[in-house]
Amino acid sequence: MEKLLRGALLMIAKNKGAALLMRRYGMRFGARRFVAGETLNDAIAAVQKLNQAGKEATIDHLGEYIRNAADAENSANQCIQALEAMDAAGLRSNLSLKLTSLGLDLDRAQCERHMRTILQTAMKLNRFVRIDMEDYTHCQPTVDLYHKLKEDYEQLGIVLQAYLYRTADDLKRLGTAGTNIRIVKGAYKESEKVAYSKKSDVDASYETLVRRHLENGAYAAIATHDEALISRLEDWIRSRDIRRDRFEFQMLYGIREDLQDRLVRQGYKVRVYVPFGEDWFGYFMRRLAERPANLWFLLRNWRRK
Numbered sequence: 063m064e065k066l067l068r069g070a071l072l073m074i075a076k077n078k079g080a081a082l083l084m085r086r087y088g089m090r091f092g093a094r095r096f097v098a099g100e101t102l103n104d105a106i107a108a109v110q111k112l113n114q115a116g117k118e119a120t121i122d123h124l125g126e127y128i129r130n131a132a133d134a135e136n137s138a139n140q141c142i143q144a145l146e147a148m149d150a151a152g153l154r155s156n157l158s159l160k161l162t163s164l165g166l167d168l169d170r171a172q173c174e175r176h177m178r179t180i181l182q183t184a185m186k187l188n189r190f191v192r193i194d195m196e197d198y199t200h201c202q203p204t205v206d207l208y209h210k211l212k213e214d215y216e217q218l219g220i221v222l223q224a225y226l227y228r229t230a231d232d233l234k235r236l237g238t239a240g241t242n243i244r245i246v247k248g249a250y251k252e253s254e255k256v257a258y259s260k261k262s263d264v265d266a267s268y269e270t271l272v273r274r275h276l277e278n279g280a281y282a283a284i285a286t287h288d289e290a291l292i293s294r295l296e297d298w299i300r301s302r303d304i305r306r307d308r309f310e311f312q313m314l315y316g317i318r319e320d321l322q323d324r325l326v327r328q329g330y331k332v333r334v335y336v337p338f339g340e341d342w343f344g345y346f347m348r349r350l351a352e353r354p355a356n357l358w359f360l361l362r363n364w365r366r367k
């Protein structure tokens with residue numbers, strides 16, 4: 063039942079019509095739990111609070127449903143404004159973005175130009191930029207563009223997904239010393255031809271990838287809310303005497319704040335992913351799919367209003 067619901071939510075997440083319809087409901091449907099708000103000011107205010115609580119942040123402008131070149135340009139401008147705003151406010155934050163929001167599916171050359179403009183601003187302001195990983199169909203073009211840009215921009219990172227069979231090879235090619243990779247389990251609906259479907263296989267792959275990446279001397283952003291997995295990795299990291307400036311923990315805004323706080327108290331670097339923008343629907347649906355119990359909780363509260 064849970065698997066079916068998860069699949070259905072991930073299908074709906076990709077539906078642009080549903081996204082436009084849901085926009086009308088704004089944050090009232092409960093997305094506010096996972097999204098800082100619709101404006102950059104909302105994101106800046108959220109990051110201020112996180113910084114005060116000892117956490118770093120990465121801001122993401124939600125913009126998956128772009129329709130044309132003007133939308134892609136608007137997304138690029140939002141990224142630049144986010145970099146400038148975090149700098150002006152003196153925040154401990156960097157930027158995450160999705161290549162489709164910059165037009166990867168419309169015009170790859172234009173998408174690359176937007177990336178270069180964003181990265182020039184980031185370089186000037188000494189801020190790090192990370193390219194999120196989207197569904198499997200975007201994986202190769204994302205890795206290709208990352209490779210190309212990385213030749214010119216040091217402060218650039220990428221995400222790899224533990225559920226994909228190809229990730230072990232990607233890590234081998236990308237994960238040299240100094241490379242900063244965020245490792246996640248993977249949030250999209252993928253076929254068994256390309257991805258593990260059993261949770262235990264995904265978890266095992268995750269653990270292996272983080273260990274291998276740290277053994278390579280690279281920097282790992284360990285992005286998961288899985289407390290048992292984090293504990294096993296903490297033990298392993300301690301046993302290998304890996305310094306704390308070689309990795310950080312990352313979690314999503316609004317999820318497992320208790321665990322975030324515990325890791326901060328233990329002296330680890332913790333970074334929270336802070337999404338903002340009007341295109342919150344796909345992101346919100348993926349958060350519901352990760353834990354369908356969230357759906358019942360939201361529906362119950364919605365009906366009471």
Ligand code: FDA
Nearest residue numbers: 194195246247248249285286287288312313314335349352
């Ligand atoms: P898992 O799903 O096993 O959950 C472990 C526990 O965490 C659950 O038992 C529950 O307690 C809690 N939890 C997890 N999700 C929850 C939710 N939605 N609501 C409430 N509790 C929840 N994916 C991707 O494909 N590309 C990307 O670029 C990114 N980027 C990214 C950045 C950061 C900072 C994080 C933390 C995650 C991503 N992801 C991602 C999402 C990732 O792939 C994955 O879907 C989620 O992190 C959920 O998986 P967990 O690792 O938390 O484990």
